[in-house]
Every structure is written in C-alpha cells, then in structure tokens.
Amino acid sequence: MQFTKLTTVTIAVAAALALSACGKKDDAAAPAGASAPAAAAAGGDTVKIGFAAPLTGPQAHYGEEYKNGVTLAIEDANAEKPTIGGKPVTFELDAQDDQADPKTATQLAQKLVDDKVAGIIGHFNSGCAIPASKIYSDAGIPMIAMATSPVFTAQGFKNTFRSMTSDTQQGSVMGKFVVDTLKAKKIVIVDDRTAYGQGLADEFEKAVKAAGGDVAKREFTNDKATDFAAILTSIKSVNPDVIFYGGADAQSAPMAKQMKRLGLKAPLISGEMTKTPNFLQLAGKEAEGSIASLAGLPLEQMPKGKEYADKYKARFKTDVATYSPYGYDATRALIQAMKDANSTDPKAYLPVLAKIKYSGVTSSNWTYDDKGDLKDGGITVYKVEGGQWKVMQTIGGGAAAPAAASAAQ
Structure with missing residues (x-):
C-alpha cells in the first residue's frame, strides 16, 4: 500500500512537472x-x-x-x-x-x-x-x-x-490664466496634501505670485475627505474671486456642491483629475462654472x-x-x-x-528632454457650461490659438 501511494505520487509529480515545462514553453512562444x-x-x-x-x-x-x-x-x-x-x-x-x-x-x-x-x-x-x-x-x-x-x-x-x-507646466499656466485672463484679485488655494495635489497647488501659487496676484488664504484637507464645511466657512470670510483646488474629483465635486450651498460665488478651479465625467456626475448642477486644466490638446484637436x-x-x-x-x-x-x-x-x-520620436494620438511629436519630461506639451483650460466641459483656451502643444474666445465671457 505504501509502495502504491509512493508510486502514484511520483507519477503525479512527474506529470505536473512535464505540464509545467510545456506551459512555460508555450507561454514564452506565443x-x-x-x-x-x-x-x-x-x-x-x-x-x-x-x-x-x-x-x-x-x-x-x-x-x-x-x-x-x-x-x-x-x-x-x-x-x-x-x-x-x-x-x-x-x-x-x-x-x-x-x-x-x-x-x-x-x-x-x-x-x-x-x-x-x-x-x-x-x-x-x-x-x-x-x-x-x-x-x-x-x-x-x-x-x-x-x-x-x-x-x-x-x-x-x-x-x-x-x-x-508636469505640474510645473500646468500650474504655471493656470496661475497666469487666473490672474491675467480671469482678472482674479483674491485667490484661495486648497490642496489634499498628496504629492499630486500639493505639488500642483504649489506650482499654481508660484505662478499667481509671479503674475502679480494675491493668495489671500491657503488651506489643506486630505484625499479621503468629503465634508468641507469648516474650510469653506473660513474661506467665505475672505470673499475670494476664485478657489483653486489641488486634488481629485472625489473631493472637488462635493467641494463644488458645498461652495454653492454656502453662497460662495467664486468658481472652483482645479487640475486634470477634476476634468472628468465623474466630476460632472458627482457635482450635478453645482458643477456649472467650474474650471479645470488638462495637459495636452482637446481630444477633437x-x-x-x-x-x-x-x-x-x-x-x-x-x-x-x-x-x-x-x-x-x-x-x-x-x-x-x-x-x-x-x-x-x-x-x-x-x-x-x-531619444524616441513617436507620432501618436495625443501628439505628432512625442519626444523627451534629458529628464524624461515631454518636450511638446500643451495645456487646455475647460469650463463647465450646460453640464458639459467646454474648451476655454488651449496654450502650447501646437494648438490653434482661438479656442480662447469664451475665456473673457
């Protein structure tokens, strides 16, 4: 009985090893x-x-x-x-x-x-x-x-x-846009303390100051928060022209809703993690008037x-x-x-x-600098109008200038 068990196990192990070897050969050969x-x-x-x-x-x-x-x-x-x-x-x-x-x-x-x-x-x-x-x-x-x-x-x-x-490019474009195009005087910044959110907010703040704008207040939250009543109540006392948020749509959407409900008239401005269909769905009608930037050209361009x-x-x-x-x-x-x-x-x-030179969907000149950053990168600014993201302005990246017509509206 012991011999039979041993023989059976030996045969089973040998069969398993053979199948394993075949599997590896097939996987590597497809x-x-x-x-x-x-x-x-x-x-x-x-x-x-x-x-x-x-x-x-x-x-x-x-x-x-x-x-x-x-x-x-x-x-x-x-x-x-x-x-x-x-x-x-x-x-x-x-x-x-x-x-x-x-x-x-x-x-x-x-x-x-x-x-x-x-x-x-x-x-x-x-x-x-x-x-x-x-x-x-x-x-x-x-x-x-x-x-x-x-x-x-x-x-x-x-x-x-x-x-x-990178956020350096995106933040610098948005900081200048808010001061020069939107003519904002008092600017409030909130970020979620993540590498992305805080990094984007930092670059935005630098650009605002470089363009002569005033950062009246800076606050922070986290990337799990959904209740911004305390922060927004504090911000309301400043009476800002715009509120910039560095973070994702899971936070920017409820923030946009709560801003409207608290009577804040300043538009919410954010980066590409807000420029999503999910933001529109979560924020609903309170998404209207929100502005976000996104690296690159609009899909249709x-x-x-x-x-x-x-x-x-x-x-x-x-x-x-x-x-x-x-x-x-x-x-x-x-x-x-x-x-x-x-x-x-x-x-x-x-x-x-x-040293790649690749012509693709997003760019016909996909190339890198010596750090690994894309050389040919534009930024597009969008605004929620009629429940949809509409292009306000495209800067760089080989875009035609006049998508900016609605920027002054």
Whole structure:
C-alpha cells in the first residue's frame, strides 16, 4: 500500500512537472495573433508589459480608463504581428492594482520586477510613481508614468518618463490664466496634501505670485475627505474671486456642491483629475462654472483623436474620458523603442526610448528632454457650461490659438 501511494505520487509529480515545462514553453512562444501551440512552433516570445494604477476604490475610474488605453495599444501592436530580435513576439499586459496607495505601490513594483516585465506603464498617481520608480530604477526597467509631480523626473533616474506634462507646466499656466485672463484679485488655494495635489497647488501659487496676484488664504484637507464645511466657512470670510483646488474629483465635486450651498460665488478651479465625467456626475448642477486644466490638446484637436475615439468606443462601448489616449501613446512609444532597438531587453532599449520620436494620438511629436519630461506639451483650460466641459483656451502643444474666445465671457 505504501509502495502504491509512493508510486502514484511520483507519477503525479512527474506529470505536473512535464505540464509545467510545456506551459512555460508555450507561454514564452506565443507570437502576435497565434495560439500558444502554434506560437511554440514558430519560436516566438511573450513580452510582458507591466501596468500599475488604482483599479479599486474612489480613484478606480481613473485607473480603469487608463488601463483601457494600454490594453488597446497592446492589442493594436499584436495585430501588426511584430518581430523583434529575429523572432515574432506577442505583448502581454501584467496589470496590478496599487489602490493609489504608496505602500501598496512599492510592493507591486517589486512584484512586477519579479514578474520580469520588460517595461512599466504607470503608476498613475505621483505619490505612487515616485517611491516605485526607485525599485524600477534599481532593476533597470523603463517606466512611463501618468504622474505629473515635478519630483518624479527630478530624481536623477534614467528610467523615468512621463505621458503628460508636469505640474510645473500646468500650474504655471493656470496661475497666469487666473490672474491675467480671469482678472482674479483674491485667490484661495486648497490642496489634499498628496504629492499630486500639493505639488500642483504649489506650482499654481508660484505662478499667481509671479503674475502679480494675491493668495489671500491657503488651506489643506486630505484625499479621503468629503465634508468641507469648516474650510469653506473660513474661506467665505475672505470673499475670494476664485478657489483653486489641488486634488481629485472625489473631493472637488462635493467641494463644488458645498461652495454653492454656502453662497460662495467664486468658481472652483482645479487640475486634470477634476476634468472628468465623474466630476460632472458627482457635482450635478453645482458643477456649472467650474474650471479645470488638462495637459495636452482637446481630444477633437489631437492628431489622431477622432480615429482613437471611434476605436475606443467600438472596443469598450463607452466614450474616452481623460487618460486613455495618454496610456495608449505611452505603450506604443515603449513598444516602438523596443522595435527600434531590435531588443526587448530593458538595458538595450532604454537609451532608444530616451531619444524616441513617436507620432501618436495625443501628439505628432512625442519626444523627451534629458529628464524624461515631454518636450511638446500643451495645456487646455475647460469650463463647465450646460453640464458639459467646454474648451476655454488651449496654450502650447501646437494648438490653434482661438479656442480662447469664451475665456473673457
């Protein structure tokens, strides 16, 4: 009986090992558009691209849309049946949920390194991307993040790149816009104390002061708050012309509602994490008159914006919100660098990525400076009118000037 059990176990283990070995061979051999067995015969490789963003919690809508753009880029790349290093390759997404939490982000960064991904798209939040970037840098893995904090690319790492303009660019544009275009005299600033929210607010404040504006008051909250009665009551005594908020729509939407209910006439002004369909839904009629900036051109003015919008809707049965075109371009730029270097080895294609010249959805001139910041980055200012985000003004990025007509209204 003991012999029979031992024999059975031995056979089972041997069978499991054989199946495992076959699985690894098939996984590594899948070329674009082929089944695993056919791919093994073709001698292709599977190349993992890591992705990290909030996929659960109050910021999940950002992460899911961002991920959709990356997914679409990988599907499009695989449909082209790419060959790198003399072998057909298929790209595979390794998506992780960092929950917009820095501690979780660093744990996932190590997991993605251990998964042997060839490159990283993400993280979404600056507070996650900054600590995670050290882990990827130590492993020599390139990352193209949505993070907008200036700190992200100021660390001296060679592996960090952006897919949007930084808060330095965005904050400086909005600070000047509020003083020069909106003619605001008394400006109040509130931020959520995250790397993104505080960083954007800091850059905005610098620009306001440089343009000759007056920051009458500065307050802060956190990225979990929804009750702003105390802060807004304090702000009301200042009688501000505008209130700038650095943070996400989960806070800016209830803030906009509470501002109106307290009788504050100043418009809410914020960054790209407020310029979302989610903000409009959460704030309802109190969203009216709110203003937000977003890196890059409006979707309809992007070089391949309409084509992308149609393809995105056909694939995901919903409209583009904010971030997916940037996730798409970041992924295609990463893959192009691999193809140009004729290698998926991060050490081989990293210097090629640093000098990439890519023509994509969001920009026809996707190139980086020596820090990893995009050279060709514009900023668009939007205002909620009739329950919709409408373009007020587009600055830089190859845009035509006269989207500014409604700015003076």
